[in-house]
Amino acid sequence: MIKNELKTPYFMINEGKLIENLEKAKHLKEVSGVKLVLALKCFSTWGVFDIIKPYLDGSTSSGPFEVKLGYETFGGETHAYSVGYSEDDVREVADICDKMIFNSQSQLAAYRHIVEGKVSIGLRLNPGVSYAGQDLANPARPYSRLGVQADHIDPTIFDSIDGVMFHINCENKDVDAFIGLLDAISQQFGPHLDKLDWVSMGGGVFFTWPGYDIDKLGAALSAFSKKHGVQLYLEPGEAIITKTTDLVVTVVDIVENEKKTAIVNSATEAHRLDTLIYDEPASILEANSEGDHEYVIGSCSCLAGDQFCEAKFDEPLEVGQQLHIMDSAGYTMVKLNWFNGLKMPSIYCERSSGQIEKLNEFGYDDFKSSLSRWSIS
């Protein structure tokens, strides 16, 4: 397959960049003894799991289908967590997961009998502290439903569970801030943790960020494990997949209304939803902040505010030109939708050898069948 003959829009996952992140993950494991499970909520494109599997210990999930996907396509340890299980969910995953983590004491009480003896049982705790840039993603926000608050915990519960999970970080690039949270948890819950086999510190620790002091993180994790006699886990999503993937689009029109807008054959609402939800403009590979030619990179959806970003370029953009919207894998490919009946981006992987492999492509039939399979008679 030849790269510049591929039809846009498409995602291109770069194996070499993925391996760079995975080597950092491997180093972290080596210096800390921590186990790492991939958070499928962030990235579930199982066609590249053969690249990731040798580096990590398994997968973790947020809903029953992710558990099944992790079990079938990733292997290793399969962790099952959900903010709200139904009894059917619990029964569906009880035989395929290794650890089941409940979000509340009421869910634990309701379903413990189904999983007891089959899986290692965990409970999510909410220490009331966090590191998250945006309120929407802050597990410690007021009235948070995520995990049991310290003052609501029945202390006897630690005699009958195997582990706990805390997820309190979002894109935390500051190792000292993370260590501060780790210390706070150790102080707040220490005697309880001493009774457990494992503790998961969740995701959101951005240890693959350039310059991140992995050894310092590793030493802190290792000290925590030893202090409380537990196996520590992290559940990285974004840290594994960051900066590995471009969404490649084509400029289909250029319009002007005080500002120039280059309309591309993709939309944030359909293909890069977090750009919109978190109001975080995308970055374009071809842009140059010093350039003289400024454009809004506009979506081809009907939503008035649907734009990727504003960017400057050295030369004027032209219809037919391709643009690479960088860092478009995490929380992106898992959220694709068919808004406006737009063409769904294909998915490719560029292997370290330079070879391009196709992982998925979509057509009109996929769009149609996502809406109804049967019509009323």
Ligand SMILES: Cc1ncc(COP(=O)(O)O)c(C=O)c1O
């Ligand atoms: C419980 C849990 N674990 C892991 C993650 C993955 O986080 P990240 O992709 O930021 O590493 C999340 C993200 O929301 C989460 O809620």
